[in-house]
Amino acid sequence: MSDASTPSPKRSTYRHGDLRNALLDAGIALARQGGPDAVVLREATRQAGVVPNAAYRHFASREDLLLAVRAYALSQVAHAMEAELDRLDPSMDALCYARGSVRAIGTGYLRYAHAEPGLFKTAFSSHEQVESDHDPAKAGASGMNPFQLLSMALDRLAAAGGLPPERRLGAEYLAWSAVHGLALLVSEGPLHHLPEPLRQALGQRLLDMVEKGL
């Protein structure tokens, strides 16, 4: 979290040293508890111990800072997905593995939505260009964003014969839609405080539905 943690109200150096990261860290912390609306530029600068306008040397606007936070959140979602993918047994036959991949993607998504509701909401508020830009270097470990990971899993499924070619087109939107809805309910909604096993079960049923229905 860089050196933004130094609680000194006025640092002595004038030069901060790493303000951009300090602001980003603060923004992430704000988003974590409170979602995108909680990412307040002035509050971030306060936490970093600088004057509000200092932020403008590193971000063009509040929106720009929020975008950086979103990029971080997206990469975290991707990480969560990859963590589930890593639990798969690679020795399975191709079809099972492909199905498991799609499930893992969904499970990671749902897990993250529940574990980090604020960041999750931040990642997907304003669904604009979820798949586009933000330089590839800082995405997930594999360099892919969540949407790309899903696409890949679906490609694998199609290749293994688990998804008829005529249904491949648009399949990411179907799968994403279905899981995203539940993720929202789980992250900010009525289902967040559901007992763990029940939530888990709902997730599994939903993934069953996707698997059968794709």
Place this chain on the structure above:
Amino acid sequence: MSDASTPSPKRSTYRHGDLRNALLDAGIALARQGGPDAVVLREATRQAGVVPNAAYRHFASREDLLLAVRAYALSQVAHAMEAELDRLDPSMDALCYARGSVRAIGTGYLRYAHAEPGLFKTAFSSHEQVESDHDPAKAGASGMNPFQLLSMALDRLAAAGGLPPERRLGAEYLAWSAVHGLALLVSEGPLHHLPEPLRQALGQRLLDMVEKGL
């Protein structure tokens, strides 16, 4: 839209007559184009031709106004659902009719999300108590909110044998989740500008998925 439309900067009467509704109308208009964040108290009072603080005689806070707008939006969603339900042929056998009901609910939801993205987002931002309060009089024509309509359709489906009893519990969340995700993509996201037939097709595929997977 009441008499809020009179463009006179200062009305002559001092008493507005129906300020509460004028503010509500303005709030609805704002939400329609811009979603919940666009519901700005001061702007609503401007459109109504009164001073900002006048709003506080009718709404406890901005949040309170937003709540009223949300209630309206929810009732509109319910209407859209009922409109689809009305298109069903009542002479079908019970199972078909029940399945058609569930589909109709989903179709109405998706239609509304596309037709009125701003109000749709307003209706379901902050998923808190979607099913609770807001006096029954001003809900849909049947007096039911979207969630209740879905519940009813699922009850019908279960009664007709189209949904095993052990799967009835939580079924509304599964169905809602799946459709809600697509509705979001369609209302604010990458899928809003999809050509009509494609969007329609995606919706149908999703509803197929729900039907099979419930």
Place this chain on the structure above:
DNA sequence: TAGCTTATGTGTACCGTGTACACATTGGTG
């Protein structure tokens, strides 16, 4: 009908947020 009460709109004021613009400070480079 005069006067009181209450509902409803007005004025003024304060704080928080985003952001523009000019100025200060400092590390690095010729």
Place this chain on the structure above:
DNA sequence: CACCAATGTGTACACGGTACACATAAGCTA
């Protein structure tokens, strides 16, 4: 060592939500 570019500061403004005191009108009551 002088200068420059990068980066932080100060001041200032517009906008939004909202509290508090005040004005005005609509009705009721005497």
